[in-house]
Amino acid sequence: MGAPCRPVLARRGRSSLLWPPLLLLVTVGALLKPVRALQNVTSQLFGAEAFGTLAAFGDFNSDKQTDLFVLRGENELNIFLADQNEPYFKPKVKLLLRDVVITSVVPGDYDGDSQMDALLTTRPQEQPDADLSIWIFWGNNQTLGRLYRRKYSLSSSTKQLRISLFSGECERQMYLNSV
Ligand SMILES: [Ca+2]
Ligand SMILES: [Ca+2]
Numbered sequence: 001m002g003a004p005c006r007p008v009l010a011r012r013g014r015s016s017l018l019w020p021p022l023l024l025l026v027t028v029g030a031l032l033k034p035v036r037a038l039q040n041v042t043s044q045l046f047g048a049e050a051f052g053t054l055a056a057f058g059d060f061n062s063d064k065q066t067d068l069f070v071l072r073g074e075n076e077l078n079i080f081l082a083d084q085n086e087p088y089f090k091p092k093v094k095l096l097l098r099d100v101v102i103t104s105v106v107p108g109d110y111d112g113d114s115q116m117d118a119l120l121t122t123r124p125q126e127q128p129d130a131d132l133s134i135w136i137f138w139g140n141n142q143t144l145g146r147l148y149r150r151k152y153s154l155s156s157s158t159k160q161l162r163i164s165l166f167s168g169e170c171e172r173q174m175y176l177n178s179v
Contacts, residue, residue: 047087052078058107060093060116061141069118074101081142093121093144095137099125103132115139 030073042050055077065082068089072078079093100122110117120135137144 003178037055037091044086045088046080047090049080049087049089049091055102055105056107057114059117060107060139062116069105069107071102071105075099077102077105077118079144080120094143095144097122097135100133101125103141110136111138112117113138118144 006072052070052072054068055071057066058069059065060067060069060079061081063082067082068080070091072079072080075097077093077095077097080089081092082088083090095118097120101124102120104121106119106121107116108119109115110119115138117139118137119136120146121132122135123130123132139145
């Protein structure tokens with residue numbers, strides 16, 4: 001007669017007892033080294049240009065890479081175009097407005113020419129209750145071109161504002177909602 005077979009269930013049961021401590025060790029090890037999981041990549045992304053306030057995202061130059069619209073100070077807009085090499089975002093377009101505070105940036109194609117434009121709302125410096133002005137800088141893929149500007153009363157009591165834009169022979173209606 002041969003040796004009695006060991007019950008398979010018993011072997012499985014013994015080896016399975018090793019897993020909880022192993023899992024615990026792996027989990028504790030991962031928790032003890034959180035620094036290795038996070039990295040500061042600011043310099044890789046922006047190099048020496050890492051300052052300002054991120055205002056909006058959009059693919060400004062239509063290369064399928066998301067670009068960044070960054071405000072510096074009260075009246076300067078920079079568009080950081082995505083790049084394949086470090087730093088991965090480079091300021092390529094700079095817009096400096098005089099005597100105003102930029103209150104919002106809304107990228108979009110407002111004249112339907114497939115080029116992303118930049119709509120800004122501004123108010124005069126040191127006049128927080130003044131009416132807002134709306135600026136649209138028409139995009140030319142890598143630059144911002146001619147300007148469309150009008151002054152509107154866009155106060156907190158204004159729920160919706162209709163803007164008519166003329167591009168060639170076409171008239172476009174745009175609606176802005178105040179929040
Ligand atoms: Ca892009
Ligand atoms: Ca456009």
